[in-house]
Amino acid sequence: NAGVTQTPKFRILKIGQSMTLQCTQDMNHNYMYWYRQDPGMGLKLIYYSVGAGITDKGEVPNGYNVSRSTTEDFPLRLELAAPSQTSVYFCASGSQGASYEQYFGPGTRLTVT
Amino acid sequence: GQSLEQPSEVTAVEGAIVQINCTYQTSGFYGLSWYQQHDGGAPTFLSYNALDGLEETGRFSSFLSRSDSYGYLLLQELQMKDSASYFCAVRPSGAGSYQLTFGKGTKLSVIP
Numbered sequence: 001n002a003g004v005t006q007t008p009k010f011r012i013l014k015i016g017q018s019m020t021l022q023c024t025q026d027m028n029h030n031y032m033y034w035y036r037q038d039p040g041m042g043l044k045l046i047y048y049s050v051g052a053g054i055t056d057k058g059e060v061p062n063g064y065n066v067s068r069s070t071t072e073d074f075p076l077r078l079e080l081a082a083p084s085q086t087s088v089y090f091c092a093s094g095s096q097g098a099s100y101e102q103y104f105g106p107g108t109r110l111t112v113t
Numbered sequence: 114g115q116s117l118e119q120p121s122e123v124t125a126v127e128g129a130i131v132q133i134n135c136t137y138q139t140s141g142f143y144g145l146s147w148y149q150q151h152d153g154g155a156p157t158f159l160s161y162n163a164l165d166g167l168e169e170t171g172r173f174s175s176f177l178s179r180s181d182s183y184g185y186l187l188l189q190e191l192q193m194k195d196s197a198s199y200f201c202a203v204r205p206s207g208a209g210s211y212q213l214t215f216g217k218g219t220k221l222s223v224i225p
Contacts, residue, residue: 031211040121042200042215043156050211058212090155099211100146100163100204104155 002026004105006091012111013081021076021108023091031094032074033058033102034066036087043090049074050096081112115139115203117216124222125191133186133219135201142203145177145184146213151197159186159199188221196223 007022025032030051035043045058049068063085065077074093078085088109092102117137125131135145144163148156162168162177162184174187188195198220202213 033212040217042217045212045214048212059214092156100144100161100202100213101158102156102213104157106155 004091004093004103006089006105006108008108009106010109012113013078015081015083015112017081018077018079019081019110021078021089021091021110023074023076023105024072025074025091025093025103025105026072027093027095027103028071029093029103030071030096031099031102032068033092033094034064034074034076035090035092036060036085037090037107038087046076046089078110083112086110086112115142115205115214117201117203117214119199119201119216119219121217122220122222124224125188127191127193127223127225129191130187130189131191131221133188133199133221135184135186135216137182137184137201137203137216139182139203139205139214141206143206143210144204145175146202146204147173147175147186148200148202148215149197150200150218156200191223193223193225196221 004025033048034046047066049055091105094102147159150156160175177184198218200218202215
């Protein structure tokens with residue numbers, strides 16, 4: 001099992017550009033999450049999904065979009081990148097009934113300049 | 114809503130015991146989780162307390178007291194590799210039960 005994989009590992013964007021962060025899990029988990037982590041801070045939930053075709057906003061969804069067409073994949077789309085979106089982005093997954101135990105991908109370090 | 118408070122930094126000596134506290138304010142929750150994150154790495158799950166009391170997993174133990182709105186992570190026989198950030202997180206009851214709300218984390222430095 002590869003667990004949760006994320007691509008790319010690093011990315012530099014110019015203000016106003018767009019990109020998609022990819023996330024794939026091979027554990028057949030129903031639940032998937034996107035977090036951002038700013039330096040010295042905790043994790044803030046951007047979006048989450050409880051199954052294919054179902055997504056919902058977290059604490060900080062503005063400037064982002066997600067889709068969940070399969071159980072395995074949960075891409076995060078950034079439209080019109082802004083410097084405030086400079087952060088480390090983590091994707092995570094968890095099984096139904098055990099959302100207290102989430103499995104995290106290695107993260108994507110994004111800089112917007 | 115939920116808010117969790119943790120000390121920002123703790124320093125302890127190799128071989129010693131350290132306790133990392135987490136106090137919370139929440140309208141209702143199912144349990145308290147703990148995660149470890151090394152610098153530049155991803156968070157990894159350590160433990161979960163659904164009920165009051167102590168849960169032990171090797172050198173790590175976690176405690177929850179709902180009446181005191183308080184929990185802690187206890188690390189024994191500290192090793193240099195335990196230097197990392199530790200986050201507590203609550204799983205709220207009700208509509209947000211699929212989510213975790215994380216504290217800001219405690220950076221633990223283990224010194225020789």
